[in-house]
Amino acid sequence: MGRTADAVAEGVAIGTAAARLTVKNRILVGTIAQGGVFDAARYLSDAREALLAMAAESEQAAEQVTTWRKRARGRHSDPASTHDYRDRDVRNLRRRAKQSAGVAEKLRAIADDPEQLGALVEGAREAAWADVRGNLDRRLHVEGMRPDQDPDYEVMREARMQALRLVDLQALSSERRARRKREQEA
Numbered sequence: 001m002g003r004t005a006d007a008v009a010e011g012v013a014i015g016t017a018a019a020r021l022t023v024k025n026r027i028l029v030g031t032i033a034q035g036g037v038f039d040a041a042r043y044l045s046d047a048r049e050a051l052l053a054m055a056a057e058s059e060q061a062a063e064q065v066t067t068w069r070k071r072a073r074g075r076h077s078d079p080a081s082t083h084d085y086r087d088r089d090v091r092n093l094r095r096r097a098k099q100s101a102g103v104a105e106k107l108r109a110i111a112d113d114p115e116q117l118g119a120l121v122e123g124a125r126e127a128a129w130a131d132v133r134g135n136l137d138r139r140l141h142v143e144g145m146r147p148d149q150d151p152d153y154e155v156m157r158e159a160r161m162q163a164l165r166l167v168d169l170q171a172l173s174s175e176r177r178a179r180r181k182r183e184q185e186a
Contacts, residue, residue, distance in 0.1 A: 004102065016051070019120060023050060032171070040118065044114075044152075051107050051117075065093050068089075117149070
């Protein structure tokens with residue numbers, strides 16, 4: 001691969017990671033904060049929107065770089081600032097605009113591919129579950145004291161049980177439903 005292809009691939013990786021993070025956060029809010037049940041189909045539109053937003057950002061970057069390139073042509077003096085480009089920068093600016101446009105094109109293609117959208121949502125679900133699991137592990141290490149060592153055990157027991165019912169068991173149930181669905185589809 002050339003420099004442009006490498007830069008486009010890297011930009012697509014960053015864009016999809018940002019979209020996955022957006023969807024992960026929406027999954028966490030939708031399932032934990034709002035008490036919903038995970039449904040992959042519900043988050044497909046979120047994934048698509050996030051990818052299209054990243055594509056629009058890349059297109060805007062390409063337009064900005066093109067503007068800078070046009071302004072730089074024929075200017076041979078020393079630059080006054082970081083974005084005060086000169087004629088010697090035209091070739092690099094053209095490459096950058098091409099790279100940004102390539103990232104936008106590929107992100108739009110992913111947004112239009114149901115299979116890739118599904119994979120992005122599944123990756124976001126796994127990341128959300130990893131966050132929940134990590135929080136549980138930390139809480140269990142902190143709260144894992146034996147009842148005979150904790151003077152407030154009885155007082156805090158109901159709160160711990162409620163958190164288990166409302167957060168942990170629902171996430172586990174959601175994961176099991178999704179796993180069964182994947183197994184049935186396979």
